[in-house]
Every structure is written in C-alpha cells, then in structure tokens.
Amino acid sequence: MPQRAKLKDIAKALNISITTVSRALNNKADINALTKERVLAKAKEIDYKPNNLAVSLRKSSTLNVVGVIIPDVKHNFFSKMLQGIMEQAQDLNYFVLVGESHHNSDREKKLIDDFSDYGVSGILLAPSKHSDFDKNLLPIIHKRIPVVVVDRMYDNYEGNFVNCNDFDGAYRATQHLLECGYKTIAHIGSSDSWSIGHERLKGYRAAIKDHGLILDENYIHICNFNNKEEGAEEGYKACHRLFSLKHPPSAIFSVTDDIAVGVYQYAKEKGMDIPRDLGIVGFSNAEVSQYLNPPLTTMEQFAQDMGREAVQYFYKALSANGQVFQKSFNPHLVLRSSTINLN
Amino acid sequence: MPQRAKLKDIAKALNISITTVSRALNNKADINALTKERVLAKAKEIDYKPNNLAVSLRKSSTLNVVGVIIPDVKHNFFSKMLQGIMEQAQDLNYFVLVGESHHNSDREKKLIDDFSDYGVSGILLAPSKHSDFDKNLLPIIHKRIPVVVVDRMYDNYEGNFVNCNDFDGAYRATQHLLECGYKTIAHIGSSDSWSIGHERLKGYRAAIKDHGLILDENYIHICNFNNKEEGAEEGYKACHRLFSLKHPPSAIFSVTDDIAVGVYQYAKEKGMDIPRDLGIVGFSNAEVSQYLNPPLTTMEQFAQDMGREAVQYFYKALSANGQVFQKSFNPHLVLRSSTINLN
DNA sequence: GAATTTAACGGTAACGTTTACGGTAACGTT
DNA sequence: AACGTTACCGTAAACGTTACCGTTAAATTC
Numbered sequence: 001m002p003q004r005a006k007l008k009d010i011a012k013a014l015n016i017s018i019t020t021v022s023r024a025l026n027n028k029a030d031i032n033a034l035t036k037e038r039v040l041a042k043a044k045e046i047d048y049k050p051n052n053l054a055v056s057l058r059k060s061s062t063l064n065v066v067g068v069i070i071p072d073v074k075h076n077f078f079s080k081m082l083q084g085i086m087e088q089a090q091d092l093n094y095f096v097l098v099g100e101s102h103h104n105s106d107r108e109k110k111l112i113d114d115f116s117d118y119g120v121s122g123i124l125l126a127p128s129k130h131s132d133f134d135k136n137l138l139p140i141i142h143k144r145i146p147v148v149v150v151d152r153m154y155d156n157y158e159g160n161f162v163n164c165n166d167f168d169g170a171y172r173a174t175q176h177l178l179e180c181g182y183k184t185i186a187h188i189g190s191s192d193s194w195s196i197g198h199e200r201l202k203g204y205r206a207a208i209k210d211h212g213l214i215l216d217e218n219y220i221h222i223c224n225f226n227n228k229e230e231g232a233e234e235g236y237k238a239c240h241r242l243f244s245l246k247h248p249p250s251a252i253f254s255v256t257d258d259i260a261v262g263v264y265q266y267a268k269e270k271g272m273d274i275p276r277d278l279g280i281v282g283f284s285n286a287e288v289s290q291y292l293n294p295p296l297t298t299m300e301q302f303a304q305d306m307g308r309e310a311v312q313y314f315y316k317a318l319s320a321n322g323q324v325f326q327k328s329f330n331p332h333l334v335l336r337s338s339t340i341n342l343n
Numbered sequence: 344m345p346q347r348a349k350l351k352d353i354a355k356a357l358n359i360s361i362t363t364v365s366r367a368l369n370n371k372a373d374i375n376a377l378t379k380e381r382v383l384a385k386a387k388e389i390d391y392k393p394n395n396l397a398v399s400l401r402k403s404s405t406l407n408v409v410g411v412i413i414p415d416v417k418h419n420f421f422s423k424m425l426q427g428i429m430e431q432a433q434d435l436n437y438f439v440l441v442g443e444s445h446h447n448s449d450r451e452k453k454l455i456d457d458f459s460d461y462g463v464s465g466i467l468l469a470p471s472k473h474s475d476f477d478k479n480l481l482p483i484i485h486k487r488i489p490v491v492v493v494d495r496m497y498d499n500y501e502g503n504f505v506n507c508n509d510f511d512g513a514y515r516a517t518q519h520l521l522e523c524g525y526k527t528i529a530h531i532g533s534s535d536s537w538s539i540g541h542e543r544l545k546g547y548r549a550a551i552k553d554h555g556l557i558l559d560e561n562y563i564h565i566c567n568f569n570n571k572e573e574g575a576e577e578g579y580k581a582c583h584r585l586f587s588l589k590h591p592p593s594a595i596f597s598v599t600d601d602i603a604v605g606v607y608q609y610a611k612e613k614g615m616d617i618p619r620d621l622g623i624v625g626f627s628n629a630e631v632s633q634y635l636n637p638p639l640t641t642m643e644q645f646a647q648d649m650g651r652e653a654v655q656y657f658y659k660a661l662s663a664n665g666q667v668f669q670k671s672f673n674p675h676l677v678l679r680s681s682t683i684n685l686n
Numbered sequence: 687g688a689a690t691t692t693a694a695c696g697g698t699a700a701c702g703t704t705t706a707c708g709g710t711a712a713c714g715t716t
Numbered sequence: 717a718a719c720g721t722t723a724c725c726g727t728a729a730a731c732g733t734t735a736c737c738g739t740t741a742a743a744t745t746c
Binding site: 049050051052053054056057063065073074076079080082083086087090095096097098099100114115117118119261287288291292293 | 392393394395396397399400406408416417419422423425426429430433438439440441442443457458460461462604630631634635636
C-alpha cells in the first residue's frame with residue numbers, strides 16, 4: 001500500500017530513461033560517472049528501494065529466503081539451532097521463514113509444500129518423528145529445491161545433512177560412566193522409529209560391549225513418547241521398573257535431559273544420593289540441566305554450529321551442481337556433578 | 344530454477360487463452376462450467392502453482408508475510424510467544440519471517456528496514472532493551488506498514504500493542520508474599536530504562552504501600568544487565584548486598600525467574616531454607632522454575648496468547664483504517680513451593 | 687424479426703524490473 | 717574523406733499474472 005519510489009520516479013526527475021537509472025543503481029557498464037552520481041543521489045533523496053517482487057520476477061530468480069521447519073521452537077535444541085541458522089542466514093543476506101511441525105508429519109508436509117509454493121530458495125528441515133520422507137521431502141527434492149536435513153536422519157538418505165553423531169555421543173556418555181566406576185549401567189531411551197534414539201541405543205550397546213561387560217537387556221528401557229513432551233514423567237516411570245529389578249542399576253544413561261529430570265525426581269523420592277548411589281548422564285545439555293541438584297552431567301550438541309553449517313550447506317548447494325554436503329558433529333561431554341569418580 | 348508450470352502451459356494445452364485460465368483458477372465470473380473443470384483438471388495434472396511474485400506484483404499487493412523481531416529465540420518467553428504467533432499466522436495464511444535483535448538497537452533497526460524493504464505485510468516487534476523508537480520504528484510507521492509492539496512498551500506509544508500488565512503482575516506477586524505472612528519483602532529488579540522493570544518495580548511499591556508497610560529503599564536492588572543473560576549471577580550478587588543489611592529481608596520478589604535462580608544458589612550456600620527462612624516469587628514462569636528445588640512460585644505471562652493476539656491485531660490493522668488495537672494481559676500466579684503460608 | 691441482453695472468451699495493458707539490442711554522437715585511424 | 721571504435725543512452729521485450737474492455741454468437745425480449 002505505501003507508495004514506494006520507483007525507477008520511473010528517478011528517471012523522470014533527472015529526465016533520463018529508466019534503463020539508465022537501472023544501470024546506475026546496479027553499477028553496470030555503459031554509464032557516465034556523473035549520471036551515475038546524480039542517480040544515486042536522487043535515489044537516496046527519495047528513499048528508493050528496489051521492488052524485490054519485480055526484480056525476482058524479471059530475473060526469474062527466487063527471493064532470498066530460506067525456509068526452516070522444526071518440530072518445536074520451545075525446545076532448547078531447536079531454538080539454539082534456529083539461532084545459528086538466523087545468524088548465518090543474515091550474514092549471507094537471506095531471510096528466514098520459520099514453521100513448526102509439532103512432530104506432525106502432515107503438518108510438516110504442508111509446511112514444505114507451502115514454502116515451496118511460496119518460492120523459497122531452499123529448505124532446512126529438522127524432521128519430526130515419524131516424518132515420511134517419500135511423501136514429504138522427495139517431491140520438492142525432485143523440484144530441485146536445495147534441501148538440508150538437520151538433526152535427524154532418514155534411512156538411506158543420500159542428500160545434504162548436518163547432524164549430531166549420536167552413536168559417538170552415546171558411546172562416550174556410557175564410557176564416562178564406566179570410567180567413573182559404575183558397574184551396572186542402565187539406559188532409558190526413546191521410541192525406536194526415531195533414528196536418534198536408535199543411534200544412541202547402539203552407542204550405549206557398543207560401549208558396554210567394548211568394555212567387556214555383559215549387556216543385560218533388562219537395563220534397557222525404551223519410552224514411548226507421544227507427541228507431548230512429557231519427558232520427565234517418562235523418566236520417572238522408567239525408574240519405577242528399573243529399580244524393581246533384582247539388581248537395580250547404579251547408573252543411568254538417559255537419552256535426553258528431560259527424561260533425566262524424571263530420574264532425579266524418583267531418586268529424590270527414594271532417598272537415593274546422586275551421584276553416589278546413582279550416576280546419571282543426560283544428552284543435549286538442556287537449559288534445565290545446569291540448574292538441577294546436583295547439576296547434570298550431559299552431552300553438548302553444538303546446536304548453534306549445526307544451524308550455521310546447515311545454512312552454509314544450503315548456500316553451497318545453490319550453486320554446486322549435484323554435489324552433496326554432509327557432516328556429523330561430535331557431541332562433547334559436559335562434566336557436572338551427577339557423576340563422580342568412584343575409584 | 345525449477346521449471347514451474349505457468350498459466351501459459353495450461354492455456355496451450357487446452358487451446359484457450361491465458362485470461363480464461365486465470366478466470367477459471369480464481370473462480371471469477373464469465374466462465375463456462377465445463378471449461379473451468381477442464382482447466383482445474385489440467386492444473387492439477389501438471390501441478391500448477393501460481394507464481395506469488397507475479398501475482399503480488401500485478402495486484403501491487405504485498406506477499407503474505409509478517410516479520411517478527413524478537414530479542415532472543417532461546418528465551419522461554421519469546422519462544423512461547425513465537426509459537427503463538429506462528430500458529431495464528433498459519434491460520435490466517437501468513438508466513439512468518441523471524442529475526443533476532445539480540446537486544447541491540449542497531450541490529451533491530453536493520454531488521455525492521457530489511458523486512459520493510461523485503462515487502463512484508465506487517466511487523467511484530469518485541470523491542471530490545473534500549474530500542475530507539477524514533478529511529479527504528481517511526482520511519483516504517485510513516486510508511487503505513489502495520490506494526491504491533493509486543494511485550495515491552497515505549498513511552499507515550501500510541502500504536503498497536505499487546506503486552507503484559509507488569510504492574511498488576513508485580514503487585515499480585517508482592518501481595519501474595521504479604522498474604523503468606525512475610526514481613527520484610529525485598530525486590531530484585533532490572534535496569535530502569537527497560538519499561539518492564541520499571542512497571543514491576545512500581546507494582547511492588549504499590550503493593551507494599553497499599554498494605555500499610557513502610558517501604559525501605561534498601562530493600563530494592565536494581566541489577567544492571569548488560570546484553571548477556573547473566574541473570575543468575577546478578578541475583579546472587581544482589582543477595583550479597585541484601586543479606587548484609589542490618590535487617591535482612593524474609594522474602595524476595597524477583598523481577599525474573601533467572602534472577603531467582605541466583606537467589607536459590609545464595610540461599611543454599613548460606614543454609615537458608617526456602618520457603619521457611621526465605622520466600623521467593625519470580626516472574627515469567629521460565630522452564631527452569633518448575634525444576635528448581637523447591638519449585639519456584641512465579642507469575643505466568645501467557646506468552647503464547649500474546650503472540651496470537653498480536654497477529655490478530657496485525658491482521659485487523661491491515662484493513663481497519665487508522666484504528667488502534669491495544670491489550671494488556673494480566674499475569675497469573677503459579678503457586679509452587681518457594682512460598683508458604685506462615686500464619 | 688429487429689433490438690437488446692447475456693454468456694463466454696480473447697486481446698491488451700499494466701505491475702516494476704532487467705536486458706538484449708540498436709542508435710547516436712564524438713573521436714581516432716588510415 | 718571514409719571507416720572503425722568507443723562511450724553513452726534509449727527502445728522494446730520479457731518475467732507471470734490479473735484488470736479492463738471489446739468481441740462474438742446465442743439467447744432473450746418486444
């Protein structure tokens with residue numbers, strides 16, 4: 001609605017053609033230095049700003065927008081990631097369109113399609129649990145829209161991605177507990193259809209095995225998350241089962257910090273001392289974890305760096321023809337007081 | 344880059360004019376039912392999607408995008424708000440462009456200008472501390488771009504806004520402490536140039552006064568936040584001073600939950616029992632607060648509702664000519680265990 | 687049956703840009 | 717003097733769409 005200045009206005013004011021004005025503003029060749037100067041001055045004077053719609057239409061290019069789809073902004077990991085994305089995007093002069101899937105595959109599909117129809121230059125997707133690759137992502141990949149998958153992995157996915165090396169992280173978390181001297185280590189995991197949970201379980205298994213311990217399947221408790229983020233509750237319930245075993249565990253590697261919160265609640269209720277009676281390692285270094293009592297040892301995921309890298313990959317994918325960019329970030333142990341050296 | 348289907352393609356395939364195709368798809372008058380059907384079928388067949396750029400350019404309307412500027416996505420309050428914004432925006436068929444100001448006024452200005460140049464339909468702004476109204480917001484208000492200010496208030500601002508009734512919230516928080524029977528209530532606040540801190544301080548003052556107590560200025564500690572979110576540290580430092588007073592307070596109303604975390608740390612260190620020795624009420628119901636030990640009594644701000652309302656106001660402002668929309672949400676006391684009835 | 691309405695459609699211009707192309711001076715070259 | 721070169725600028729078409737107006741044939745009116 002607001003009456004914007006156009007090339008025509010400048011042209012009229014200076015009594016030259018629109019073409020010349022355009023040339024001046026986009027510093028192209030075939031233009032007199034003086035004319036250019038006058039155009040620039042006039043442009044500033046009447047506050048001329050190019051009409052992106054017209055420019056993109058004419059150039060038949062897309063707008064400088066990248067679409068970001070995440071399951072939940074409130075989640076610490078995703079908001080950190082988003083932060084990294086926005087920073088890097090701004091550096092590359094891109095705008096960021098954000099949508100939430102709420103871990104709903106249909107909603108995710110709609111967002112992907114809407115973004116695509118809108119004409120984004122690319123899409124960064126942190127897939128929801130149960131995301132349907134063939135249905136949601138494949139169509140727009142075929143449309144040649146650059147896509148970078150973040151955080152979660154599809155099976156046999158061969159496109160661009162940035163994720164967290166969950167296997168490695170879980171391995172190191174478990175290893176840390178072993179090195180502290182905890183002998184019986186349980187794992188509270190999350191539903192298998194979610195690749196992250198799967199990888200972390202594998203990492204846990206590998207660590208136990210590599211250290212010559214026998215893996216007791218009773219020590220593995222897989223929670224069944226619904227869409228709600230009721231992690232703490234699930235953790236609490238898990239403890240209920242784990243500590244009714246004949247030989248209850250002396251340490252727990254929890255697949256998320258949220259779940260660990262539930263473990264804390266259970267431990268407190270039963271008068272168990274963390275870390276003496278029970279060692280705990282979480283995953284993802286949620287904001288909560290530093291405020292828990294005692295502060296939770298956990299795995300930092302570098303969400304912000306992942307976000308930044310994702311944007312860079314998208315950017316590279318724009319020009320690079322067919323080349324694929326992939327990277328796994330190794331998590332880092334954040335040593336706090338929920339684990340202690342028992343030796 | 345991806346070769347999109349155009350009206351021309353449909354027209355050619357059916358041997359009719361582009362105009363007719365357009366009419367069919369936008370279900371306008373002057374079109375045969377059969378023709379319309381054939382067009383729609385063909386459109387679906389070749390997956391035609393209108394080119395938004397061309398449409399908006401032709402109609403000289405903006406794209407369906409609303410720009411959102413917040414200081415920090417990681418912050419619980421803002422991410423909740425953003426969530427509300429995105430939900431409501433999706434319902435109204437708007438896309439959401441997000442940018443972070445990081446409490447930097449210049450960065451905020453750049454975002455506002457960029458969004459405006461981009462051609463957003465409107466802007467929702469949660470101003471950063473020290474945001475310069477005249478410099479940042481006034482220019483685009485003059486450009487007639489609908490603006491809704493959220494959360495924080497400018498002095499003498501007369502445009503659209505949705506905020507939290509901080510005065511009322513602070514009043515009720517303080518009142519709650521008084522009703523519990525705490526006799527000496529201190530306030531840890533934040534720098535005055537931030538309207539929110541100012542309002543909460545006023546609310547605190549009013550509550551003390553209305554209950555016939557004498558306000559001891561020594562009980563008011565104003566933290567000087569820099570841009571960093573070092574709330575806990577500030578809270579800790581504040582306690583240092585407050586508890587070296589001749590008559591230390593028996594309760595604290597903290598301007599944010601973050602700061603309250605610092606109070607907890609101090610209390611734990613000095614062996615004070617919360618809530619017996621020290622009652623605490625926070626503000627904003629951060630995620631942390633429920634996990635603190637004991638869980639923190641605090642004021643819920645309905646960030647999500649505020650976000651939703653903000654989008655609705657923006658939407659109304661699009662058509663309503665000059666009408667101004669304003670609303671203050673009253674915070675709600677979330678009663679937990681950091682306060683107790685002493686009577 | 688002539689006049690008028692109506693249904694259905696097409697042509698053209700326009701939204702604000704960019705760009706391929708052509709044109710006109712002014713100058714230098716042989 | 718004829719030609720080529722250079723520097724600068726304008727014309728016109730195009731990007732994909734929609735609004736406006738005109739056109740045709742059939743249907744309706746009297």
